[in-house]
Amino acid sequence: DVKVTQSSRYLVKRTGEKVFLECVQDMDHENMFWYRQDPGLGLRLIYFSYDVKMKEKGDIPEGYSVSREKKERFSLILESASTNQTSMYLCASSVQSSGANVLTFGAGSRLTVL
Amino acid sequence: GQNIDQPTEMTATEGAIVQINCTYQTSGFNGLFWYQQHAGEAPTFLSYNVLDGLEEKGRFSSFLSRSKGYSYLLLKELQMKDSASYLCAVRRDGGATNKLIFGTGTLLAVQP
Numbered sequence: 001d002v003k004v005t006q007s008s009r010y011l012v013k014r015t016g017e018k019v020f021l022e023c024v025q026d027m028d029h030e031n032m033f034w035y036r037q038d039p040g041l042g043l044r045l046i047y048f049s050y051d052v053k054m055k056e057k058g059d060i061p062e063g064y065s066v067s068r069e070k071k072e073r074f075s076l077i078l079e080s081a082s083t084n085q086t087s088m089y090l091c092a093s094s095v096q097s098s099g100a101n102v103l104t105f106g107a108g109s110r111l112t113v114l
Numbered sequence: 115g116q117n118i119d120q121p122t123e124m125t126a127t128e129g130a131i132v133q134i135n136c137t138y139q140t141s142g143f144n145g146l147f148w149y150q151q152h153a154g155e156a157p158t159f160l161s162y163n164v165l166d167g168l169e170e171k172g173r174f175s176s177f178l179s180r181s182k183g184y185s186y187l188l189l190k191e192l193q194m195k196d197s198a199s200y201l202c203a204v205r206r207d208g209g210a211t212n213k214l215i216f217g218t219g220t221l222l223a224v225q226p
Contacts, residue, residue, distance in 0.1 A: 003122070035216075040218060042201070042219055043157075043201070043216040045215070086218050090156065101146075101157040102147075102161070102162070103149075103157075103214065104159075108156060
């Protein structure tokens with residue numbers, strides 16, 4: 001059974017803290033993505049990666065960075081957390097093809113910044 | 115830019131049929147996806163359209179008109195477990211990275 005695993009389901013952090021959200025997939029997928037999901041705004045793409053050490057900005061990269069040192073792992077980093085980064089964060093992965101390459105999502109990490 | 119519109123909420127009755135519409139405006143369109151998301155869970159894939167027409171998969175069907183920038187998801191023989199959010203997503207720029215832009219989702223409530 002294919003799986004995307006996010007290390008933390010719930011996190012509570014303080015303003016200014018550095019936050020790491022980890023995502024691991026066991027499907028040998030080339031593409032990995034980080035989205036955040038907020039009521040009324042839907043899922044918005046933060047960053048994605050199509051290969052090890054490669055990354056591209058999504059639609060809302062400000063305040064975030066990412067790391068992909070290994071194919072199976074894609075980390076989202078909040079250098080200095082702020083209250084407006086309180087959200088549900090969803091990691092996803094997909095194969096690299098021009099067909100219907102479906103996203104497989106992790107269960108999500110709900111981050112609260114106080 | 116891009117814009118994806120779908121109704122915020124819908125209500126339907128168990129056993130009935132419901133149609134969830136999605137309109138989009140985007141450059142470099144290369145496919146439209148529907149995902150289902152139950153409360154507190156990850157989105158899961160339902161359907162994919164890249165050519166005009168209807169794709170049927172059991173109780174679920176999805177339609178696409180590229181010239182009109184329009185899609186719908188049709189759910190037949192509704193069951194209580196179909197209560198969920200339905201997310202319309204457009205793939206842009208084609209190719210390998212499958213970068214999807216999501217609508218805000220339609221929350222469907224199925225009533226007995």
